[in-house]
Amino acid sequence: MTESNPSPHRSAPVDHSATIKASLKRRYRAERRFRWYGRAAIAFGLAAVLVLFVDIISKGHGAFKTTHIAVPIHYDLDSLGIDSINDNQQLALANWDALFKSGMRQLLPEASGRSQRRELYRLISNGAGYDLKDRLQANPQLVGQRERIWLLADDDIDTYFKSLRDGEPYTARVSDQQIAWIDQLYASGDIATRWNRNFFTRGDSREPEQAGIWGAVMGSLFTLVITFALSFPIGVAAAIYLEEFAPRNRFTDFIEININNLAAVPSIIFGLLGLAIFINFFQVPRSIPLLGGLVLTLMTLPTIIITSRAAIKAVPPSIREAALGMGASKHQMVLHHVLPLAMPGMLTGAIIGMAQALGETAPLLMIGMVAFIVDIPGGFSDPATVLPVQIFLWADSPERAFVEKTSAAIMVLLAFLIAMNTTAVWIRKRLERRW
Amino acid sequence: MANDNERPIPGASVGEQFQDNARMSMRNVNIFYGEKQAIFDVSLDIGQNQVMAMIGPSGCGKSTFLRSLNRMNDTIEGCRVEGQIAMDGQNLYDEKLDVVELRARVGMVFQKPNPFPKSIYDNVAYGPKIHGLAESRVDLDEMVESSLRKASLWNEVKDRLHQPGTGLSGGQQQRLCIARAIAVNPEVILMDEPCSALDPIATAKIEELIEELSENFTIAIVTHSMQQAARVSHRTAYFHLGRLIEVNPTEQVFTMPEHELTEGYITGRFG
Ligand SMILES: Nc1ncnc2c1ncn2[C@@H]1O[C@H](COP(=O)(O)OP(=O)(O)O)[C@@H](O)[C@H]1O
Ligand SMILES: [Mg+2]
Numbered sequence: 063m064t065e066s067n068p069s070p071h072r073s074a075p076v077d078h079s080a081t082i083k084a085s086l087k088r089r090y091r092a093e094r095r096f097r098w099y100g101r102a103a104i105a106f107g108l109a110a111v112l113v114l115f116v117d118i119i120s121k122g123h124g125a126f127k128t129t130h131i132a133v134p135i136h137y138d139l140d141s142l143g144i145d146s147i148n149d150n151q152q153l154a155l156a157n158w159d160a161l162f163k164s165g166m167r168q169l170l171p172e173a174s175g176r177s178q179r180r181e182l183y184r185l186i187s188n189g190a191g192y193d194l195k196d197r198l199q200a201n202p203q204l205v206g207q208r209e210r211i212w213l214l215a216d217d218d219i220d221t222y223f224k225s226l227r228d229g230e231p232y233t234a235r236v237s238d239q240q241i242a243w244i245d246q247l248y249a250s251g252d253i254a255t256r257w258n259r260n261f262f263t264r265g266d267s268r269e270p271e272q273a274g275i276w277g278a279v280m281g282s283l284f285t286l287v288i289t290f291a292l293s294f295p296i297g298v299a300a301a302i303y304l305e306e307f308a309p310r311n312r313f314t315d316f317i318e319i320n321i322n323n324l325a326a327v328p329s330i331i332f333g334l335l336g337l338a339i340f341i342n343f344f345q346v347p348r349s350i351p352l353l354g355g356l357v358l359t360l361m362t363l364p365t366i367i368i369t370s371r372a373a374i375k376a377v378p379p380s381i382r383e384a385a386l387g388m389g390a391s392k393h394q395m396v397l398h399h400v401l402p403l404a405m406p407g408m409l410t411g412a413i414i415g416m417a418q419a420l421g422e423t424a425p426l427l428m429i430g431m432v433a434f435i436v437d438i439p440g441g442f443s444d445p446a447t448v449l450p451v452q453i454f455l456w457a458d459s460p461e462r463a464f465v466e467k468t469s470a471a472i473m474v475l476l477a478f479l480i481a482m483n484t485t486a487v488w489i490r491k492r493l494e495r496r497w
Numbered sequence: 498m499a500n501d502n503e504r505p506i507p508g509a510s511v512g513e514q515f516q517d518n519a520r521m522s523m524r525n526v527n528i529f530y531g532e533k534q535a536i537f538d539v540s541l542d543i544g545q546n547q548v549m550a551m552i553g554p555s556g557c558g559k560s561t562f563l564r565s566l567n568r569m570n571d572t573i574e575g576c577r578v579e580g581q582i583a584m585d586g587q588n589l590y591d592e593k594l595d596v597v598e599l600r601a602r603v604g605m606v607f608q609k610p611n612p613f614p615k616s617i618y619d620n621v622a623y624g625p626k627i628h629g630l631a632e633s634r635v636d637l638d639e640m641v642e643s644s645l646r647k648a649s650l651w652n653e654v655k656d657r658l659h660q661p662g663t664g665l666s667g668g669q670q671q672r673l674c675i676a677r678a679i680a681v682n683p684e685v686i687l688m689d690e691p692c693s694a695l696d697p698i699a700t701a702k703i704e705e706l707i708e709e710l711s712e713n714f715t716i717a718i719v720t721h722s723m724q725q726a727a728r729v730s731h732r733t734a735y736f737h738l739g740r741l742i743e744v745n746p747t748e749q750v751f752t753m754p755e756h757e758l759t760e761g762y763i764t765g766r767f768g
Contacts, residue, residue, distance in 0.1 A: 310574065380611035386572060387607070388624045388677065389600035398623075399613060 118476075122469025128258040128271060129220040130212040131185060131247060133165035135194065137204045147202055158191030159183075162213055169252065170243055181239055187214040189272045212256060217270040217463035219244065223253065232462065261470065265436045266452065270463035273456070275474050277438045281351055281431070281446030282420060282478065284439060288355020289362055289419050294412050296359070297366030301408075304367075305374040306396050325364035332361045333428025341429060348430035349445040357425050362415040369411025373404035406490045413486045420479055423450040449475040511755045512745040513732075516544040520685060520715040521566060526580035528561050528570070535561045538580075539741040541734060543685070548707060548716045550730035550747065552723060554762065557736040559719040563687050566717060567603035568596050584685070601628050604678035606688040610670035612662035612677070617654050620662045620673055621645060624681035640680055647713075648676035649706050668699025675706065679714070686710065688718040692725065704729050723763055727751050735759045 139145060141160045144152040166182050167173065173182040190213045197211075198204055215223070218235040223244060225232040233241065247253035264274025300321075308314045336357035340346040346353045377400050385395040426432065432451050439446035447455070453475065456468040515522075519542035528536035535558045543549045551559045561570070568589060570576040582589045589599060601624070612620050621641045624630070631637035641658070645651040650672045654665070662673050671691055678686055688707075692700040707716060707729045720726050726733050727747060734744040735758070743756040754760040 378611075380607065380609055381613065383569070383572075383607060384611040384613060384674070384677075385623075387567070387569060387600060387605040388627070389597045389681065390623075390627055391597050394627055398627075403614065 118469050118472050122466055122471075122473050124224055125261060125466040125470035126258055127255040128261070129215040129223045130254060130256045131169075131215050131219075132210050132252040132254075133162050133186070133213050134168055134208065134210050135161050135165050136208045137161065137198055137206060139205060147198060147205060153195065153199070156195070158195045159188075161194050162186055162190050170246065173243075178239065181237055182243070184216055185219050185240060185243065187216050187269060187271045189267070189269060190214055212254075214260070214271050215253070217461060220271055221462050224255065235462075261467075265438045266434060266447070266455070267436060268434075270459075270461045270467060273464075273467060275449070275452065275467075275471050277435060278447050278449045278452035278471070279474065279478065280439050281354075281435075282448040284351035284442050284446060285354040285358065285431075285448055286416060286420060286482075288352055288442060289358040290412070290416060292355065292359040293362040293366050293415060294408075297363050297411075297415075298370050298408055300363075301367050301370035301374055302396055302401070305371050306392065306400065321364050321367050325368060328424075329361055329422055330424040330428065332357055333425030335360060336425060336429050347443070349433045349435070349447075350443050351439060351446050352442040353429050354426050354431050354446075354448065355442070357429055358419040358422060361422065361425060362419050365415040365418065366408070366411050369414065370404065370408045373407025373411070374400060376407060377403045402493070406494050409486055409490045409493070413483055413490075416482060416486075417479060420448075420475070420482065421450055423454055426451055449478060510540070510741040510743060512743045514541050514741075514744055516542040516547075518545040519543065520545045520547070521582070521584050521717075523566075524581040524583075526562070526565065526578065526582060528558070528565055528579070529575075529577045530561075530573070531575040535739055536565075537739045541741060541744060543715060543717055544732075546711055546713070546715055547732060548711045548718060548730040550726035550733045551717065551719045551736060552721070552726050552733060552762070553736035553742075555721065558739045559736050560689050562736070563689055563717060563719050564605075566685070566687055567600050567605055569600075569605065571596060601681050602683050603685045603687060604681065604683035606671070606674050606678055606686065606691050608690040609694050610667055610674055612665070612670050612673050614661065614663050616659045617645075617662045617665070617673060618658040621676050621680050624677060628681055630681060644676040644680040645673075647679055647710070648672045649702065649709075650676055666699070668695050668702060671695060671699070671703060672706065675703075675710075679710070683714065685715045685717065688716065690719050690721060693721060700725070723751070735762060737762070 138161075139147070141164060142156040142158065143160075144156045146152060163179075163183050166186065167179070170182060173179055193213065194211075219240070221232055222236045222241070231241075236244075244253060260272060261274050263276050264272065265277030267273040304314065304318065336353065340353055340356050341348060346356070381399050381403065382395055385399045386392070390398065426448060431447050432455065433445060433447065434455070435445050435447050437444070449471065453468055453471045456464045456471060521543045523539060523541045526536055526539045527534060539562060551563065553559055564570045565578050565582060566589075570578060578590055584599075584602070587594065613623065615623075618641055621644050622631075622637055625637055625640050631640055642651060642655075645654060650669060653669060654673075662670065665673060671694075675686075675691075692703050695703065704725060707718065710716060711731075718726075718730065730747045732744060733747045733750040735742045735750065735754075735756070737758050743750065743754060743759045745755065749755075750759060751763055754763060
C-alpha cells in the first residue's frame, strides 16, 4: 500500500520529527534536572548523617579511654584492719580505702596535713577501694604482697587530664595543688589514659568515672526480646487472620481503621496505657524489662500488622489458586505458600518496628524505666533501664564527664541498632534465597 | 441481560447435551456474582475419558462454568451456584461433600502457568504430600517421576529436579503444572485456556499431551482458539452470554453447526 503512493507519506514525518526533536531537548533537560534533584537530596542526606557521626564520634570517643593512676599497693591485712580474708563479714567492714590511700602517700610523699591529704586521695575514684577488694578476693594469694596497679582516677581529674590535650585545660574542678601533682605524675609516667573496660561491663553510677553502659545494653536486650517475642507472632497472626480469613464487614473495617490509627498514636500514650493496664490493673512491677516489653509491644504491633498485611497482599493470587486447586485447605495454603513468600516482607516490618522500639524513650519514662539502676539486670524481672533512657539520664547530668559518656552511649545505641538490623537483613536474605 | 441482544437467544440449548457414560453431569446450573447472573440454566454431561472443549466470546462465562466444576468459585466472595453438578451421582454442592477431597479428584490447570516458587520436585510432590498418598520417600520419588513422564517433562528436567520450577520456560512451567495436577491421579482435569500464555511450539506440545492424557483422564478445556478445540477435543460446547447454545461432537460443530450463533462464531462473524 505504501509503496504504490509514497510521496504524501514522506513529507508529513519530516514536520513531525522537527517538533519531536524540539520537544526531545526539553524532555531530556527535564530529565537531567530531575536527576540532579535526586542527587542533591541524597547528598544532603549523606551530609547530615556524616555531620551527625563526626559530631558524635568526636565527642564520644574519649569515653572509651579513661584516666588511670599507677599506685603501689601493699595488700596488708593490718592496714585493712582484718585478720582473715575468708570471713565475709570482716571483708565488708574492712578499710579498703586505706590500701590506695597509703599507696598515694607513697607516690606523692610531699603531701602533708589533713586537707592536703584529702585532696591527694581525691585524685582517685572513690570506687577504687571496692575494685581492690574484688581483686584481692579473686586472687587471695596477693595477701601480704606488693604490686603497682592502675587505679581509676576521679572524674574531675579525668576531665582535666583529657582537656590538657585539647590545649584548653578545664581547671574549674581541680585545685592548683592537684594540678601540680598531676604534672608530677605525668612526668614520672604514673598517670595515663587507658582502655575503659568499666564502661562496657558496668551499670550506671553517680560517679561518672564508674558509670558503664552494660546495664542499659542488657536492659534494652531483655526488653526487645520480650517485644519481639510478643509483637511478631501476634502481629503476623493478626495480619494473616485479617487478610485471609476474616469476613469483609463493618466490624473488620472498623478494626482495620483502628489499627491504622494506632500506628499514628504518640508513643507516650502507650506509656500511659501501660501504666493503667499493666501496672495498676495487672500489678506488674515497675521498671522491669517485662513491663517495658509489654508496652513496646503495644506500640510495635500496628507497624508489624500493617507491613505484614502488605506482604501477604503482595503474594500473587495465582499461587493461592494453585494451592487451593491442588486440594490444599486454606490453612495449608497459608502455611505452605503465603507465609513463606510473605516472610521477608514481614521481617522488614519487624525490623522497622524493633528499631522504633529500641529508640523509644517516652513510654518507658511513664512506667518507671527511668529509675537509677546500678545493678546489671540478669533477667526479665530485674529492674532495668534501656539505652535511650540512659542517654537521656546522662545528657541530663551536670557532671562534665557525662558529656562524652552521652555521646559514647549514643554510639553504643547505634551499634546495637546496626547489629540488630544486620541480623534481621541477613535472615531475610537467607529466606529470600529460596527464590 | 441476554434479552437486549438483537438476536433472540433460545432458552434451551441444541445438540447432544447428554451422554450415557457421563463422568460429570450438570443440570440447570445458574451461577451468580452477587446480583449479576453469569451462567443461565446450563445442562451438560461430560463423558468418561472425553475431552470437552468450551468455546465462546470472551466474557461469556466459560471460566465461571469451569470453575464451578471443582468449586474454585467458593473462593470468590459473592459467587453463588444453583442447580445440580454431580460426579458419579454425588452432588458436588452437597453440604456433606468435602471440597478438599473434591479438588483431589478434579484437578485444575490455570491460564497463566503458576508453579509454586519451590523446586520442580516439590511442585509435583506437593499434592501427594498433603493428601498423604505416598507411603515412603521411594514411593514419592516414583510418583513424581511418573507424573513428570506423563506430562512429557521428565527428559527435560530429570537432571534438575531440585532447581526452582519458576526457572523453567513458560511451556515447561505449564507442563509442570499439569504434572502437579495429575500427581494425585484425579479423575477429571479442568484446564482454563492453558495455552493462551504460550508460544506456538509450546502450545503444540501441550495439545499433544492433552491427547495422551485423555486415555486416562476426563478433561474439560476452555479455549479461545477454535483450531485448538478442533484439534484436541471430542465434543465442543459453545457458550454465548452465559448460555450454552450448542454442544455436539467436535467435527460436527466445526463443519455443520446446528445453531446460527455457533455458525456466526466459528466463521468469525463475531468473537
Ligand atoms: N469475580 C467476579 N466477580 C464479578 N463478576 C465476575 C467475576 N468473574 C467473572 N465475572 C463476570 O462473569 C462473566 C463471565 O466471566 P468469565 O467466566 O470470566 O468469562 P470467560 O472466561 O468466558 O471470558 C463476565 O461478565 C465477568 O465480568
Ligand atoms: Mg476466562
